[in-house]
Amino acid sequence: MNYILLILIFFTGGLIRADSKPYKGKAHQIPGKIEAEHYDEGDPGKAYHDIDKKNLGVGYRKATQVDIEKRPDASNGHGIGWTRKGEWLNYTVEVKESGTYTIEMPVASNKMGGLFVLEIKGKALSLPILIPDTGGWDKLKLIKCAGVKLTKGKHVIRVVMLAQGPSGSIGDIDYFRFVKNSK
Ligand SMILES: [Ca+2]
Numbered sequence: 001m002n003y004i005l006l007i008l009i010f011f012t013g014g015l016i017r018a019d020s021k022p023y024k025g026k027a028h029q030i031p032g033k034i035e036a037e038h039y040d041e042g043d044p045g046k047a048y049h050d051i052d053k054k055n056l057g058v059g060y061r062k063a064t065q066v067d068i069e070k071r072p073d074a075s076n077g078h079g080i081g082w083t084r085k086g087e088w089l090n091y092t093v094e095v096k097e098s099g100t101y102t103i104e105m106p107v108a109s110n111k112m113g114g115l116f117v118l119e120i121k122g123k124a125l126s127l128p129i130l131i132p133d134t135g136g137w138d139k140l141k142l143i144k145c146a147g148v149k150l151t152k153g154k155h156v157i158r159v160v161m162l163a164q165g166p167s168g169s170i171g172d173i174d175y176f177r178f179v180k181n182s183k
């Protein structure tokens with residue numbers, strides 16, 4: 001009997017915890033642009049993981065410890081900063097067309113940045129992406145990752161921070177724009 005009770009508690013607990021849910025209830029459309037600061041809604045460990053114990057940026061979104069940076073040069077006036085190894089962010093997406101995509105990302109780093117990768121269900125969509133020295137934290141530079149294959153439908157893309165560079169960070173990211181390649 002106790003065993004069954006434990007199982008019940010386990011499942012109920014699972015239901016109460018907030019899962020990774022699309023930002024503002026709407027999956028990001030691909031092809032299209034995903035603001036880095038518009039990661040999924042949900043609890044830490046479900047929608048995101050951030051190493052820093054408290055928000056290092058601005059209070060752009062309530063109830064989050066992801067470090068969002070206010071910056072006038074960025075799309076939507078914000079981006080992700082203070083990125084560290086082991087951190088990750090989920091983005092629920094709706095891919096409209098299967099195919100090969102190029103991801104365009106404005107990034108910034110003072111000195112050479114680090115490595116990150118985009119995954120779906122633990123499978124990397126490309127080789128690790130390096131954030132270069134862009135000449136300063138206040139200087140965004142567009143980098144591209146080509147040859148990303150996506151299938152039509154709903155997915156959760158996870159951006160995983162892999163390794164810090166000489167900058168001490170992975171780097172600042174403004175957005176991810178998915179551009180479909182012509183055949
Ligand atoms: Ca962080």
Ligand SMILES: [Ca+2]
Pocket residue numbers: 035036037074075076077078079173174175
């Ligand atoms: Ca942005």
